Amino acid sequence: MPKAYVFTRYGGPETEALVEVGRPSPGPGEILVAVRAAGVNPVDWKQRTGYRRPGETGSHAFPAVFGNEVAGVVEETGAGVDGFAVGDEVFGSAVGGAYAEFALLAAPVTAHKPAALSFTDAATLPVAAATAYDGVRQLDLPSGATVLITGAGGGVGxxxxxxxxxxxxxxxxxxxxxxxxxxxxxxAVHVPSGPDLATRVRAAAPDGVDGVYDLVGGEVLAEAATLLTDGTKLITAGAPAPEVEKLGGARVERARNAAVLDAVAQLVVDGQLDPHVTRTFPLDRAGEALRTVEEGHARGKIVIEVAA
Structure with a gap:
């Protein structure tokens, strides 16, 4: 039977296990892929703790497979799926988990993988790079403007x-x-994190910042907001909506469509975006991959690779 890395209940790492699962069957609008790579993101371990992303409803059915972004080869398509055929190399957002030998993708948020793009790099794009792209575009700053990005050392940043x-x-x-x-x-210009952040940013950008893309939340978000004269140019993927809205800003609005995936893939192919995959792990070491991200030791992106 196919294998998947799961959590068996809400909690800590003690809830995780590599188990055998049934091969998924694609429903209407879904694509079944043989997984070649799965990106690892902070939201993965947060979901294990019971965290829900904006727009999610209900609870996970257990065991729940980890992971949200996948690159692989189409095995089967569900009813109503057009434009994809068995054997196509694709990447997209997982339905029901990604750390597995087989995964389901939502067709509207799935794109064809360019031949020049590796499965490993493609697996970093549906969540991290697409979130980054959506946020920067949402700020809608003119060319030459200055944007401050907090949490800049991680995958999204x-x-x-x-x-x-x-x-x-x-x-x-x-x-x-x-x-x-x-x-x-x-x-980019680097500003060290820590207390009195605003003072260091002003020194690094004496002409001011025109927009802030926050990936941290909390005190970092609040202090970064003081650097703006226009609060609408403050967005976050690191804090709940109420936290940023009281500062005049907003959450990142995710487009969640194939067009964004095509755009970020083209940036990689053109050499303008390097996913910076710094470590890869096989599926049977998925727990180590997740710990690297959960403990804050990741620089760039961590990817789980699944053998063909």
């Missing part, structure tokens, strides 16, 4: 820095001192 640069923006990235070289390698 590093993608956001590069996408901002590709759109002609000056990027300032907030990250730990240990990620200074990494942030600067992406063409």
């Amino acid at each position: 590093s993608a956001a820095l590069q996408i901002a640069r590709a759109l002609g923006l000056r990027a300032v990235g907030v990250a730990s001192e240990g990620k200074k070289d990494f942030v600067e390698s992406l063409g």
Whole structure:
């Protein structure tokens, strides 16, 4: 039977296990793929704790398979699916988990993988890069403007820095001192994280910042908001809507469509976006991959690779 990495109840790492599961069957509008790679994101372990993303309703059925982004090869298509055939190489958002040998994708949020794009890199795009792309585009800043990105050393943050640069923006990235070289390698100005952030940002960007893309929330979000004269240019993927709305900003509005996936894939192919996959793990070491992200040690992206 196919294998999948799951959590058996809400809680900590003790709830996780590699188990055998039935091969999924695609429903209407769904695509079954043989997984080649699955991206690892903070939302994965947060879902294990009982966290729900905006728009999610209800509870997980257990065992619940980890993961939200997949790249693989089409095995079967469900009713009403057009434009995809068995054998196609695709990537997209998982329905019911991604850390597995087989996964279901929602056809409207699935794209064909360009031949020049590896499965490993493609698996970083549906959540992290697409979230970065949606957020930078939502700010709608003119070319030459300055955008501040907090949490810039992670998967979403590093993608956001590069996408901002590709759109002609000056990027300032907030990250730990240990990620200074990494942030600067992406063409951004590095600002160390920590107390009194606003003072350091003002020194690094004396002409001010025109927009803030927050990936941290809490005190970092609140302090970054003080740098703006226009609160509508504050967005977050790191805090709940009420937290940012009281500051005049908004949550990132996710497009969740294939057009965004095509756009970020093209940025990778064109050399304007490097997913920076820093470590890969096989499926039987998915727990180690998840710990790397959960404990905050990841730089760039972590990917689980599944053998063909």
